[in-house]
Amino acid sequence: MRAPLPRINGDSRRHQAAQILREAIVTGQLKPGDRLRELELSEQLQVSRGPLREALRQLEQEGLLISYPYRGTEVLGVTQEEIEEILIPIRMTLERFAVRHALPTMGEEELADLEGIVDDMRRAASDGDGRALSDADIQFHDRIIEQADQPHCRQIWDMIQPRVWAYFRRDADTHASLDEVVAQHEKYLEALRTGDLETALAAVDQHLTDIPGS
Amino acid sequence: MRAPLPRINGDSRRHQAAQILREAIVTGQLKPGDRLRELELSEQLQVSRGPLREALRQLEQEGLLISYPYRGTEVLGVTQEEIEEILIPIRMTLERFAVRHALPTMGEEELADLEGIVDDMRRAASDGDGRALSDADIQFHDRIIEQADQPHCRQIWDMIQPRVWAYFRRDADTHASLDEVVAQHEKYLEALRTGDLETALAAVDQHLTDIPGS
DNA sequence: CTATCGTCGATTGTTGACAATCGTCAATGG
DNA sequence: CCATTGACGATTGTCAACAATCGACGATAG
Numbered sequence: 001m002r003a004p005l006p007r008i009n010g011d012s013r014r015h016q017a018a019q020i021l022r023e024a025i026v027t028g029q030l031k032p033g034d035r036l037r038e039l040e041l042s043e044q045l046q047v048s049r050g051p052l053r054e055a056l057r058q059l060e061q062e063g064l065l066i067s068y069p070y071r072g073t074e075v076l077g078v079t080q081e082e083i084e085e086i087l088i089p090i091r092m093t094l095e096r097f098a099v100r101h102a103l104p105t106m107g108e109e110e111l112a113d114l115e116g117i118v119d120d121m122r123r124a125a126s127d128g129d130g131r132a133l134s135d136a137d138i139q140f141h142d143r144i145i146e147q148a149d150q151p152h153c154r155q156i157w158d159m160i161q162p163r164v165w166a167y168f169r170r171d172a173d174t175h176a177s178l179d180e181v182v183a184q185h186e187k188y189l190e191a192l193r194t195g196d197l198e199t200a201l202a203a204v205d206q207h208l209t210d211i212p213g214s
Numbered sequence: 215m216r217a218p219l220p221r222i223n224g225d226s227r228r229h230q231a232a233q234i235l236r237e238a239i240v241t242g243q244l245k246p247g248d249r250l251r252e253l254e255l256s257e258q259l260q261v262s263r264g265p266l267r268e269a270l271r272q273l274e275q276e277g278l279l280i281s282y283p284y285r286g287t288e289v290l291g292v293t294q295e296e297i298e299e300i301l302i303p304i305r306m307t308l309e310r311f312a313v314r315h316a317l318p319t320m321g322e323e324e325l326a327d328l329e330g331i332v333d334d335m336r337r338a339a340s341d342g343d344g345r346a347l348s349d350a351d352i353q354f355h356d357r358i359i360e361q362a363d364q365p366h367c368r369q370i371w372d373m374i375q376p377r378v379w380a381y382f383r384r385d386a387d388t389h390a391s392l393d394e395v396v397a398q399h400e401k402y403l404e405a406l407r408t409g410d411l412e413t414a415l416a417a418v419d420q421h422l423t424d425i426p427g428s
Numbered sequence: 429c430t431a432t433c434g435t436c437g438a439t440t441g442t443t444g445a446c447a448a449t450c451g452t453c454a455a456t457g458g
Numbered sequence: 459c460c461a462t463t464g465a466c467g468a469t470t471g472t473c474a475a476c477a478a479t480c481g482a483c484g485a486t487a488g
Contacts, residue, residue: 012283012470012471012472013471013472014471014472037438037439037440038439038440039438039439039440047472048472048473048474049440049473049474050264050267050471050472050473050474051471051472051473053264053268053440053441054267054268054271057268057271057272058271058275061272061275061369061373063365063366063369063370066365067440069226069440069441069479069480070439070440070441070478070479070480070481071439071440071479071480071481072439072440073440076365078366082364082366082367085307085311085314086307086308086311086366086367086370087366089307090304090307090370093299093300093303093304093307094300097299097300100299150296151277151280151290152277152292152296152300152301152377153296153300155275155277156277156300156304156373156374159275159370159373160370163366226440226441226442227441227442228441228442251468251469251470252469252470253468253469253470261442262442262443262444263443263444263470264441264442264443264444265441265442265443267470267471281470283449283450283470283471284448284449284450284451284469284470284471285449285450285451285469285470286469286470287470
């Protein structure tokens with residue numbers, strides 16, 4: 001038994017549609033207040049309305065859309081206050097929990113994976129590619145959540161993360177400098193390497209306090 | 215213009231199906247590990263598979279179900295650790311935020327509404343009706359969240375609350391006494407009546423610390 | 429002129445049939 | 459006897475047609 005080769009296309013149409021729409025909202029192609037019509041979308045995405053509707057419901061639960069019965073679905077915004085007072089604190093709760101569970105199970109292999117992601121971040125930063133940096137950033141934290149292997153933690157994470165991501169990509173151009181983001185993750189990873197829980201948790205707190213969007 | 219008379223049946227079939235299944239899971243009629251088949255459910259609920267699937271996706275996002283592609287959907291449990299380390303802290307974040315927003319907008323009318331719910335709780339407690347007490351409890355907190363009128367807060371609340379509810383109704387019979395629950399809410403309501411933010415927030419903290427499930 | 433009511437187009441809600449995928453188990457070959 | 463493979467039944471994934479509902483507009487009565 002070995003790891004399966006990369007799947008041809010393991011994602012259901014629902015999943016694909018959700019991903020495309022999420023991307024469009026997060027990158028600002030779809031702006032808060034824009035109305036979405038199911039028929040139009042299903043034609044553009046080459047997906048029937050069945051799976052599309054399920055995708056819309058999912059994005060609704062992710063806080064990116066809001067729908068009104070018989071009257072359509074529209075893109076929902078997030079305020080800075082909601083980000084700071086709700087979403088970031090929840091992220092902190094989740095990531096602290098995740099680290100507590102992930103840390104004991106992290107061997108050299110897992111740490112090397114994270115190091116690889118940080119390498120990607122370094123490349124992206126030196127290329128000035130904010131988009132690639134952001135992707136790697138998300139991947140870094142995703143990996144930690146994944147490693148914790150706690151279904152509810154993972155599930156709530158998937159619910160919270162898109163809102164934060166959307167906010168920082170469309171409403172807040174005032175990012176930390178690219179290099180700063182890389183440096184922060186290097187520090188975070190180093191704390192994980194010590195294997196000491198308190199050190200790691202302190203790194204989580206500092207990381208999310210300094211650059212809350214990443 | 216007056217408030218519309220109670221709707222004949224304003225809920226879509228998706229909503230109805232979701233509500234029935236949520237209730238069944240929360241009350242323990244459906245237990246963790248039980249497998250759900252779409253065709254069977256759609257026959258029992260008299261709903262076609264389309265809306266049913268959307269309902270299943272919603273309950274999946276609420277953390278009550280988990281589904282595996284082409285292999286079915288099953289009821290998901292919650293561990294005590296997840297409740298204590300993730301769900302209760304998140305509830306605390308949400309309810310503190312909600313109180314901060316709701317308090318300034320609470321007039322005599324809103325406080326009287328809450329008082330009415332507490333009356334219901336008193337009745338339920340003296341009847342020994344734990345189910346009615348639980349319903350009123352949820353309604354009490356729902357009302358506060360509603361009053362805050364913050365879409366993301368409300369939306370995440372709806373995501374978190376069913377898990378907590380399910381846990382305390384099926385896994386933890388060790389409740390506080392019925393009268394204790396009533397007394398706690400009386401104290402909470404009184405703190406809201408003062409109109410002082412710090413007093414109210416302290417009440418939230420104490421409330422969720424003492425009887426975290428309510 | 430104004431308010432009410434009926435009609436209509438647009439859009440979402442629902443359905444049942446069809447297609448794709450998975451796990452199982454028996455047949456086959458070594 | 460064991461491993462591999464192929465076919466089968468069960469179940470979910472997808473689709474396109476049909477029904478229900480909403481908001482808007484214009485006709486009509488006062």
